[in-house]
Amino acid sequence: MLKGLTLNLNNWLERNTIVRNLEFFQDFIIISLCLGLFCVMLIRLGDMFFSFLSPLDLRQVTSDILFILILVELFRLLIDHIQQQRTSVAAAVEITMVSALREVILRGVLEIPRDQIFGIALFLVVLTGILMTLPWVSNFFEQVRNPHTETKEKTGLLADNPLVSDEL
Numbered sequence: 001m002l003k004g005l006t007l008n009l010n011n012w013l014e015r016n017t018i019v020r021n022l023e024f025f026q027d028f029i030i031i032s033l034c035l036g037l038f039c040v041m042l043i044r045l046g047d048m049f050f051s052f053l054s055p056l057d058l059r060q061v062t063s064d065i066l067f068i069l070i071l072v073e074l075f076r077l078l079i080d081h082i083q084q085q086r087t088s089v090a091a092a093v094e095i096t097m098v099s100a101l102r103e104v105i106l107r108g109v110l111e112i113p114r115d116q117i118f119g120i121a122l123f124l125v126v127l128t129g130i131l132m133t134l135p136w137v138s139n140f141f142e143q144v145r146n147p148h149t150e151t152k153e154k155t156g157l158l159a160d161n162p163l164v165s166d167e168l
Contacts, residue, residue: 027082034078041071059106066102070095093131100124 048064051057073095081087100120104112112120 023085030078030082034075034082037071037075037078041068041075044068044071063102063106066098066105070099070102073098090131090134093127093134097124097127097131100127 044064045068048061048068051060051064073091077088077091077095080091100123104117104120109117
């Protein structure tokens with residue numbers, strides 16, 4: 001009995017088993033978040049349609065539409081994370097930009113203090129900078145990860161070239 005318990009404990013403490021179990025729990029959490037987001041989207045969509053029965057409040061309808069779009073993008077981000085086992089930084093930046101702009105649209109530019117407008121503008125400029133430099137940075141890290149790909153390509157071209165001879 002004790003020997004079997006020790007064997008099970010050793011199996012649980014193996015690195016591969018721990019990683020596999022943690023990935024399972026992570027996927028379970030992400031799937032739970034997806035289901036929760038889907039339910040919230042359905043509730044907000046129902047609330048938006050029921051608000052059409054009363055006098056139309058354009059600000060509330062705009063708020064609901066933008067909020068549902070943000071939730072859809074978050075849902076898409078979680079689905080991509082489940083499929084690829086990594087989070088898309090570009091999608092996260094886009095969601096953040098839409099969320100910041102949603103607040104400005106809903107409150108109105110004239111109602112927000114000037115310092116907050118400058119802060120939001122600076123925040124959006126930084127996010128735009130991240131979004132613009134993301135392909136360059138990912139290309140740089142790809143080259144760091146595989147430093148000899150260019151050398152391998154040149155070597156392959158030289159080996160295939162009939163003008164290059166081995167008799168030097």
